[in-house]
Amino acid sequence: xxxxxxxxxxxxxxxxxxxxxxxxxxxxxxxxxxxxxxxxxxxxxxxxxxxxxxxxxxxxxxxxxxxxxxxxxxxxxxxxxxxxxxxxxxxxxxxxxxxxxxxxxxxxxxxxxxxxxxxxxxxxxxxxxxxxxxxxxxxxxxxxxxxxxxxxxxxxxxxxxxxxxxxxxxxxxxxxxxxxxxxxxxxxxxxxxxxxxxxxxxxxxxxxxxxxxxxxxxxxxxxxxxxxxxxxxxxxxxxxxxxxxxxxxxxxxxxxxxxxxxxxxxxxxxxxxxxxxxxxxxxxxxxxxxxxxxxxxxxxxxxxxxxxxxxxxxxxxxxxxxxxxxxxxxxxxxxxxxxxxxxxxxxxxxxxxxxxxxxxxxxxxx
Numbered sequence: 001x002x003x004x005x006x007x008x009x010x011x012x013x014x015x016x017x018x019x020x021x022x023x024x025x026x027x028x029x030x031x032x033x034x035x036x037x038x039x040x041x042x043x044x045x046x047x048x049x050x051x052x053x054x055x056x057x058x059x060x061x062x063x064x065x066x067x068x069x070x071x072x073x074x075x076x077x078x079x080x081x082x083x084x085x086x087x088x089x090x091x092x093x094x095x096x097x098x099x100x101x102x103x104x105x106x107x108x109x110x111x112x113x114x115x116x117x118x119x120x121x122x123x124x125x126x127x128x129x130x131x132x133x134x135x136x137x138x139x140x141x142x143x144x145x146x147x148x149x150x151x152x153x154x155x156x157x158x159x160x161x162x163x164x165x166x167x168x169x170x171x172x173x174x175x176x177x178x179x180x181x182x183x184x185x186x187x188x189x190x191x192x193x194x195x196x197x198x199x200x201x202x203x204x205x206x207x208x209x210x211x212x213x214x215x216x217x218x219x220x221x222x223x224x225x226x227x228x229x230x231x232x233x234x235x236x237x238x239x240x241x242x243x244x245x246x247x248x249x250x251x252x253x254x255x256x257x258x259x260x261x262x263x264x265x266x267x268x269x270x271x272x273x274x275x276x277x278x279x280x281x282x283x284x285x286x287x288x289x290x291x292x293x294x295x296x297x298x299x300x301x302x303x304x305x306x307x308x309x310x311x312x313x314x315x316x317x318x319x320x321x322x323x324x325x326x327x328x329x330x331x332x333x334x335x336x337x338x339x340x341x342x343x344x345x346x347x348x349x350x351x352x353x354x355x356x357x358x359x360x361x362x363x364x365x366x
């Protein structure tokens with residue numbers, strides 16, 4: 001971990017945060033979300049509170065994490081606290097007497113906020129923020145892109161090895177377990193989310209969970225999977241057909257394939273999220289299938305499997321170079337089944353780069 005999160009990228013992230021704090025006229029910022037603590041300090045634990053400012057970078061942890069924090073946190077003062085972390089943070093803030101203190105309104109609980117206020121003795125002025133660090137995280141640095149690229153490679157390999165043995169008679173749960181086992185064998189920490197394998201009529205459920213259902217002949221099977229590696233996730237969906245597909249099935253698959261291609265091709269810096277979503281929907285509209293596309297076209301991928309930026313009808317924000325997103329249109333027909341195709345894609349300066357290049361033309365398994 002230290003090799004990946006060197007002082008340079010962490011300092012760059014903290015510098016970007018400080019610029020935001022300066023713009024908002026915040027003296028210090030309290031970080032409580034574990035993923036954001038990791039992003040800004042390098043410490044990856046379930047309990048820690050960081051305070052960052054123009055000349056401060058302090059991390060409070062309980063004794064379970066002292067050694068880990070001292071090893072992982074880069075250019076950060078680590079404070080071991082045996083009592084409540086937020087009480088210790090408030091006492092420290094009280095001594096510093098900052099003008100205005102920001103905190104993560106999306107993540108700090110009401111009781112946590114009351115602790116800060118109470119321990120601050122009304123001497124501190126707190127201001128809630130929303131999505132401040134998440135917005136910074138929406139543009140990945142080189143180290144993050146390298147990890148997502150590795151997680152994507154593991155995802156592709158685990159799927160391609162598993163799908164070679166797919167046949168009628170195996171259960172959805174068996175296939176999901178095999179995929180996750182192969183991910184771990186290849187160096188992943190595990191699955192970034194519960195692996196989806198949905199066959200037959202269940203493939204029409206966009207977020208079906210793998211079940212004990214046995215795969216049968218003449219069925220669509222959706223695989224939605226992603227590995228997590230050193231904290232960073234990948235996300236990929238492929239749909240296959242067991243047997244000889246009808247003409248209707250072929251047209252359905254080709255329609256979703258075209259919509260997915262249009263979405264990927266639109267992923268350039270400066271494009272609005274709604275424009276990428278529209279590119280996919282227009283392709284399905286031409287085939288009379290747009291009404292069966294019931295979710296957004298994509299989302300950011302990184303420390304969370306779903307994070308900024310979004311690719312949706314209402315998303316007006318423009319994509320930036322360095323963002324990593326999914327492109328995942330799908331069509332779901334009750335009683336028949338569904339087709340979804342998804343890649344993790346880097347929005348590069350020179351255009352989109354698919355990080356999960358598992359072929360989509362080998363979808364018929366006979």
